[in-house]
Amino acid sequence: MRRGGPLSQPTSNAAAVTSDETRTGPRQRVLENGVRIVAEELPGREGVSWELSLPVGSVLDPGATPGATALLWEWQDRGAAGLGARQRREAFARLGVRGGGASGRDRSVVAGSGLVDVLADGLALTVQEVTDPALDDAEFETARIHALEALDALEDRPADRLDEELNARTFVGPHARSAMGTVAGLEASTPDAIRAHRDAVVGPEGATLVIVGGVDPEAALDLAEAVLSDWRGAALRPSGPPSWAPAARHDVAADAEQAQLGWAWPLLPAHDPRVAAQALGLAVLSGGMGARLFREVREARGLVYAVDAGARAVRGAAWGTAHAATTPERVEETIEVVQRELANLGAGVNEDELARARTLLRTREAMQADASAGRAGQLMRDLLLLGRPRTVRERLDALARPARADVDAALAAAPCDTPTLVVLGPEAT
Numbered sequence: 150m151r152r153g154g155p156l157s158q159p160t161s162n163a164a165a166v167t168s169d170e171t172r173t174g175p176r177q178r179v180l181e182n183g184v185r186i187v188a189e190e191l192p193g194r195e196g197v198s199w200e201l202s203l204p205v206g207s208v209l210d211p212g213a214t215p216g217a218t219a220l221l222w223e224w225q226d227r228g229a230a231g232l233g234a235r236q237r238r239e240a241f242a243r244l245g246v247r248g249g250g251a252s253g254r255d256r257s258v259v260a261g262s263g264l265v266d267v268l269a270d271g272l273a274l275t276v277q278e279v280t281d282p283a284l285d286d287a288e289f290e291t292a293r294i295h296a297l298e299a300l301d302a303l304e305d306r307p308a309d310r311l312d313e314e315l316n317a318r319t320f321v322g323p324h325a326r327s328a329m330g331t332v333a334g335l336e337a338s339t340p341d342a343i344r345a346h347r348d349a350v351v352g353p354e355g356a357t358l359v360i361v362g363g364v365d366p367e368a369a370l371d372l373a374e375a376v377l378s379d380w381r382g383a384a385l386r387p388s389g390p391p392s393w394a395p396a397a398r399h400d401v402a403a404d405a406e407q408a409q410l411g412w413a414w415p416l417l418p419a420h421d422p423r424v425a426a427q428a429l430g431l432a433v434l435s436g437g438m439g440a441r442l443f444r445e446v447r448e449a450r451g452l453v454y455a456v457d458a459g460a461r462a463v464r465g466a467a468w469g470t471a472h473a474a475t476t477p478e479r480v481e482e483t484i485e486v487v488q489r490e491l492a493n494l495g496a497g498v499n500e501d502e503l504a505r506a507r508t509l510l511r512t513r514e515a516m517q518a519d520a521s522a523g524r525a526g527q528l529m530r531d532l533l534l535l536g537r538p539r540t541v542r543e544r545l546d547a548l549a550r551p552a553r554a555d556v557d558a559a560l561a562a563a564p565c566d567t568p569t570l571v572v573l574g575p576e577a578t
Contacts, residue, residue, distance in 0.1 A: 175528060175538040176366040183354030183385070184377050187528055187538050188369035189361045191521055197362025197369075198262040198521035200529055201276055204355040206254045207330065208323035208388040210346070214338045216296060216330015217346045222252040224292035224343060228283030230274075237274065246271040250278060254316075254328045255388055255463050256533065262522055265363045272360075273376050279351065280380045289340045297336075300329045307409050307573065308472065315411040315571045318399050319468065324391035352382025359528045362521040390418075390465035398570040407454065408480045408574030409472070412491065414565040416460055416467040419534035424467075426551035426559035427460075431469065432506035433498045433556075434458050434490065439505055441490050446473065452483045458491075462534055469565060477575050484570065495564035497557035511548050515541070 175189040210217045227234040241248050246263035248271075261275040303310045317325050358377065360369045393415060403409075417427050435442045435458035442456045458471040471491065475483045498506075517523035518541045528538045539547075551559075 173366055174540055176370060177538065178370045178374065180353070180374055180378055182378065182380055183352075183356065184380065185357045185532065186370055186373045186377070187357070187359050187532060188364065188366040188373070189359075189524065189528065189538075190364055190366050191362055191519075191524065194363035194521060195264055196262060196521055197265050197268050197360065197364050198260070198525045199268070199272055199275065199358065199360045200258055200260040200525050201279065201356060201358045202256050202258045202529055202533065203279065203351060204255065204385060204387065205257050205350045206252060206388070207326045207328045208255050209350045209386060210323075210326065210330065210334070211342075213334070214330075214342060214346075215326055215334035216300075217334070217338060217343060218252045218257060218350075219299075219328060219330050220292060220296045220335055220338055221343050221347055221351075222250055222257055223295045224284055224289060225278050225282035225347075226250060227288040227292055228285055230277040230281045231283075233283070233285075234288065240274055241271075244271050244274070246274070248275050252328060254324060254326065260522075260525075262362075268360075268362075268364065268369070269372055269376075272373065276358075276376060280377070280382075282347075284340070284344055284347070286340050289343075293335055293338065296330065297332065300327075300332060300335070303329075304404075307403065307405050307407065308474070310403065311409040311411045311472065311571060311573045314399070314401050314573055315413055315470065315569070318397070318571055319394060319413040319569045320391045321394045322392050323388060324463075325394070348383060350383055350386055352384065353377065353380045354383075355385035355387075357529065357532050359525045359532070361525040361528065390463065394569065396567045396569045398572070401571060401573045402576045403573050405574055407474050408477050408572060409474055410480065410483060410487070411571045411573070412458075412469075412471040412487070412565070412568040414469050414491075414563075414568040416462075416469050416563045417559065418465055418467050419462050420465075423555070423559040423562065425547040426555040427563065428510060429503060429506045429548065429551055430494060430498060430556045430560040431458060431460055432510050433502040434494050435471070436506055436509045439502075441494070441502075442471070442487065445490055446483065446486050450482075450486060452479050452486060456487070464534055469563075469568075471568075480572060480574070484572075488568070488570075491565040491568060495560050495566065497560065498553065500553055503553050503556060507548060511545050514544050514548065518544075 173190045177187040179185050244267040246261050248261040250259035263271045446456045454474040456473040531539045
């Protein structure tokens with residue numbers, strides 16, 4: 150699409166300032182087939198990013214073939230809408246579009262970014278991977294090899310393997326599954342079985358598309374509707390929130406020199422009105438070099454190579470995680486110190502800590518919102534977790550409002566006194 154067409158807006162130095170005074174705000178539309186589309190303009194930008202999310206992941210994998218969704222995403226990337234894998238790569242290259250996709254536990258995505266001029270062609274090329282994949286038998290084994298290689302590579306990425314082990318022991322049922330599947334599940338899969346899985350779970354109902362950049366929102370919605378309105382497929386199969394496993398310690402042997410330690414505990418869900426206050430409290434725990442974990446575990450005692458904490462969420466549930474990497478000899482001391490800091494957080498924060506955390510989080514929000522891909526991610530997260538998009542100002546104001554008493558109350562409501570713990574490393578640990 151040519152610059153100067155209906156999707157573009159005049160640019161100026163003043164328009165490059167991304168604020169609520171210059172943003173038009175998110176616009177949305179729900180198509181008859183169930184696709185929800187949200188578009189937002191970033192004035193003065195020449196680029197645009199888009200992301201299509203589907204409520205499809207390993208939680209919906211058939212029991213006999215864990216990894217079916219991961220394998221489907223590998224396979225559909227190898228041809229769509231009459232173009233083979235190489236032809237699609239060449240088409241993306243001609244447009245200058247950076248595309249990608251990934252499958253997860255409760256959702257999977259395809260995404261792209263490029264100049265505004267190529268949005269129409271780039272968006273169509275991206276979503277065809279989901280709406281019109283070739284699923285050619287000749288490409289199936291290559292897709293399976295790639296899926297198996299991704300699983301095997303975990304052995305060389307201990308922090309990622311820890312994440313998988315921690316997830317498997319934090320939940321029970323479908324949410325405990327790895328998004329990458331298992332070797333047995335991938336090897337047992339057949340082309341017909343994966344096609345049947347796709348027919349059962351992939352469709353427009355529940356799909357969400359976000360477009361952000363130097364575009365007129367209404368024109369972007371019209372374009373997206375033209376691309377997606379004819380898509381047909383499976384009805385929505387919501388997975389539901391995860392079920393928690395009893396909190397316990399799990400020691401997992403691994404051929405590694407370091408020990409990886411991981412903790413997980415329930416948090417207030419995203420729709421809870423106290424969640425912004427909770428986020429500020431977690432930033433006191435882990436948010437730069439002034440945060441408690443870095444100061445107490447690494448700086449004061451030198452126990453770890455790395456230490457951090459954060460939050461994760463799906464619709465209806467959220468959980469905190471912490472990670473530390475240390476030597477086998479210092480595992481028990483590290484556990485003691487980290488768990489003390491996790492438990493102490495429930496006792497509250499001081500004003501200096503809160504001010505630092507507030508500045509950190511609001512700065513991160515503002516900087517992320519200034520990039521089209523970052524802002525698209527913010528909107529998608531709001532849509533999936535809250536069911537509605539928020540403006541940048543809403544997000545910043547949510548972090549500005551909580552007082553110290555609010556933060557203390559939110560932390561006390563979801564304390565980390567009995568977390569799940571995974572210790573991954575040499576058997577001596």
